[in-house]
Amino acid sequence: VISAVVPTHGGVGLERNLGPLMGALAACGENWELIVVDRHGGAVGALSGGVEIVSLPADEGHGAAVNVGVAKARGEYVLILNDDVRLELESVRLLRAQLPAAGLFAVVPRIVSSLAACGDEGGKAGVLQAGVLEIVEAPSSVTQPTLYAVSCCFLCPRPAFLALGGYDEVYAPFLWEDVDLGYRAWRRGHRILHVPEAVCHHDGVPAPTDASAAERERIAFRNRILFHLRNLQDPALRARALGACTAWALFDTAPERLLGLADALARYEASEPRLEDGLSDAEILERVRPAE
Amino acid sequence: LSDDLLERLLSLADRDSGLSAAPLEEFSRGLRERARLVLDERVRPLEARVAVLEREVALRTDEVRVLASEKEALVRRVLGHLEQIAGGLGWGGRRAKETLASLMIALRKELP
Numbered sequence: 001v002i003s004a005v006v007p008t009h010g011g012v013g014l015e016r017n018l019g020p021l022m023g024a025l026a027a028c029g030e031n032w033e034l035i036v037v038d039r040h041g042g043a044v045g046a047l048s049g050g051v052e053i054v055s056l057p058a059d060e061g062h063g064a065a066v067n068v069g070v071a072k073a074r075g076e077y078v079l080i081l082n083d084d085v086r087l088e089l090e091s092v093r094l095l096r097a098q099l100p101a102a103g104l105f106a107v108v109p110r111i112v113s114s115l116a117a118c119g120d121e122g123g124k125a126g127v128l129q130a131g132v133l134e135i136v137e138a139p140s141s142v143t144q145p146t147l148y149a150v151s152c153c154f155l156c157p158r159p160a161f162l163a164l165g166g167y168d169e170v171y172a173p174f175l176w177e178d179v180d181l182g183y184r185a186w187r188r189g190h191r192i193l194h195v196p197e198a199v200c201h202h203d204g205v206p207a208p209t210d211a212s213a214a215e216r217e218r219i220a221f222r223n224r225i226l227f228h229l230r231n232l233q234d235p236a237l238r239a240r241a242l243g244a245c246t247a248w249a250l251f252d253t254a255p256e257r258l259l260g261l262a263d264a265l266a267r268y269e270a271s272e273p274r275l276e277d278g279l280s281d282a283e284i285l286e287r288v289r290p291a292e
Numbered sequence: 293l294s295d296d297l298l299e300r301l302l303s304l305a306d307r308d309s310g311l312s313a314a315p316l317e318e319f320s321r322g323l324r325e326r327a328r329l330v331l332d333e334r335v336r337p338l339e340a341r342v343a344v345l346e347r348e349v350a351l352r353t354d355e356v357r358v359l360a361s362e363k364e365a366l367v368r369r370v371l372g373h374l375e376q377i378a379g380g381l382g383w384g385g386r387r388a389k390e391t392l393a394s395l396m397i398a399l400r401k402e403l404p
Contacts, residue, residue, distance in 0.1 A: 130329050131322030235308065239315035242305040243322025249297035250323075251330045258297065265300050 002030055002092065003075030003158065006083055007037040007065035011044040013084035013203060022049055024087040025079075028096050036083075037069040061172030062151065070161055078161055082152040084203040085111070094198035095155040098143070105164075105190035106149040106156035106182075109198035121150050121202060123194040125290035128237070131244025132228060135179065136290050138194070146194035147288040148182020153200050160190070168230070170271050173211075176223035183231050186287060187278040214256050221260030222267070229268040234281040360404075367402050374399075 004021060008014055014036065025032040034051045038044040039062075041055035054072055056065060070078050077099065079092060091109050098107045111121035116137055123138035124147040138146060149156065151167075164184050171177040182192055211219065228241040248261055279287075305319055378392045 130325035132326070229304075235315050236318040238308050239305060239318040240322035242301055242308065243319040243324075244326035245322075246298065246301045246305075246319075247323045247326035247330055249301055251327050251334070253334065262297055262300075265297070265304070268304075 001075035002028065002032045002077045002079055002096065002155075003070075003073030004032065004034045004079040004081065005037065005066060005069030005073060006035070006081055007039055007062060007069060008044060008083040009039050009059075011036075011038070011083065013082075014044065014047070017083060017086045018047065018049070018051070020086050020088070021081070024089055024092040027089050028092040030096070033073070033075060035069045035072055037065040039065050059173070061169060061177075062174040063167030063171055063177040064169045066151070067166040067169070070158060070166060073158055075158060077155055078158045079155045080149075080151065080153070081200070082202065085153045086201045086203075087153075088199040088201075091198040091200050092155070095195055098193060098195055099155065099157060103189060103191050104193065105160050105185040106154045106192045107195050107198075108146055108149045108154045108192065109200050110194075110196040111150060111153055111200055111202050113202040113204050115202065115204040120196065121152065122146065122196065124148060124150065124288075126285060126288045127290055128240075128285060131240040131247075132224070133285075138290060140194060140196055143193050143195050143197070145287060146182075146192050147186075148179045149192050151178035152202050160185075164188070170226065170230070170267055171223045173219070175216075175220050176227050180227055180231065183227075183284065184276065186284045187231075187276050189278055191287075217254075218256040218260045218263070221257045222264045225261055225264035226267055229264065230271070230274055232281055233275065237281050364403060367399050371396055371399055 002025060004025060006014070006018075006021070018034070022034065025034070034049070036044060036047065036051055036053050038053055038055045039059040041057050044053055044055075047053065052072070054068060056068060059065075066080055070080075077096065079095075081087070087109075095107045095109060098104065108122045110123075112119060113121045115121055116139075118137045118139040120137070120139045123140050123144065125136050125138040126133050126147045127136060128134070135147065138144070164181060166181075167177040168180050169177075171180060185192060225245060228238075228245075232238045232241055245261060248257055252258060305315075308315070374392050374396050378389050378396075381389050381392075
């Protein structure tokens with residue numbers, strides 16, 4: 001059974017995208033279920049086709065909504081996707097064909113989107129630059145490793161998602177929870193693959209309730225810093241990242257970044273410490289570095 | 293805000309590694325490399341503004357040079373006319389000649 005989990009923020013794209021999603025699930029040839037997680041309980045009315053709606057009493061962010069959906073799911077595999085993603089008919093079958101495979105945590109399709117300069121949000125690489133991880137686009141026409149499974153669409157075994165603890169809700173309301181999950185998967189020696197043969201389309205149109213540009217910038221920066229504090233374990237890389245943070249504190253003047261930095265420290269200090277065994281940071285970065 | 297942030301960051305770095313020799317070197321490296329990018333980002337708009345102002349100054353300088361040259365040509369033409377008029381005046385026009393002479397003296401002062 002494949003469980004598709006679709007968190008929605010008001011159900012904006014559902015009407016348009018549920019049909020293609022059901023078509024792609026059916027074309028896969030396996031049993032499936034579809035769970036819509038309504039982040040604003042009551043915003044989504046009844047849906048046809050046996051769709052299960054999970055209404056959350058309060059919106060606690062994208063990661064929390066996905067975690068609730070996965071907890072409700074009964075499938076061996078979970079297909080996580082945003083409500084503004086439209087799947088092509090063969091996409092689920094092509095992703096499913098990659099699994100199971102030893103050490104493979106997740107597979108990500110080609111995510112056709114104007115949000116990516118290369119036109120595909122699916123492939124990502126990571127490189128350390130001036131103390132912090134820079135995420136770069138890694139377009140490819142063949143299946144290859146990717147830094148993380150972009151949260152707007154990926155397929156993974158449900159037990160693997162649960163074993164990693166799902167999305168870390170410290171990143172609420174959104175952004176970087178997917179990078180964090182991917183990095184933790186790599187830490188444990190798993191792989192994540194970008195499968196460009198499977199295709200979906202991502203509108204990437206902000207929902208009317210989304211934060212302002214300045215607020216998004218603050219959250220993005222906060223979570224970027226939080227990611228480093230939560231994940232980097234190598235003392236030298238941590239020291240370098242903290243040096244970079246100090247440079248921002250000393251020389252940056254953008255209020256969004258200074259507030260984001262202060263907020264990241266507060267969240268980090270209030271969060272449970274995380275120390276995981278597995279690959280070193282250098283080994284992870286070696287596996288997800290951009291192609292020459 | 294920055295002072296408080298700085299204290300918290302240094303305290304965190306100290307807790308992490310005691311800022312012993314090797315991490316301190318890495319800390320400095322991160323600080324130095326990132327500071328360069330942050331400052332570049334802050335300086336870039338200023339450099340762009342300076343470049344625009346420099347272009348505007350160059351444009352204005354050209355315009356002033358053209359206007360000065362037009363003014364000189366005009367003064368010379370007017371002086372020529374005044375000399376012709378003065379030469380055509382007889383004894384009866386002595387007062388007018390004196391007026392024209394003082395006018396031409398004033399105009400010549402406008403020439404480079």
